[in-house]
Amino acid sequence: MISRTLFTDLLIMIFLVALQIYVLNKITLFGKFTPVLYPVFVMFYPFFRNKFQFLALSFLIGLSIDTLMHSGGYNAFATTLIAYFRTLIFRSSTDTSTDFFSFQSLQWTQFLLFLFSSIFLHQLFVQYMEFFKLSRIFEILINVLVTSVISFIFIVVYALIFKIKQKV
Known part of the structure; x- marks a missing residue:
């Protein structure tokens, strides 16, 4: 288990916001899809930490973006919404009913399902609020799906580089 403090959380947030704004937002795949990485802060935040601090930090990273x-x-x-429902997403993705949550105990398929579910819901909320018109519902769903898949690939690479599954 890694030791995280509020200071290290803020450093991680600054890194992710800077990476998203100054690097990833410059990448446009297929002419209109941008990978999203900053929600990994919410996905990989330790489960045992203060819930109110977690929600405030999740809101802060989204507000910074x-x-x-x-x-x-x-x-x-x-970002705040997926933070609020993260335990529910985790339980439904991993089919666990215990109060102890750990990525180390998950199989890779469960871990990947949790990641994809989280990023898909995040993108669904963002794109629904940003572009919603009933006449564009199919286009919005395609955008959500493609952006989620692209972001999922970036998040898995991030998780592998930082060995998230073994640490959290």
């Missing part, structure tokens, strides 16, 4: 991208709070809402 919104501020730097000049968007209307979509990312803050979506």
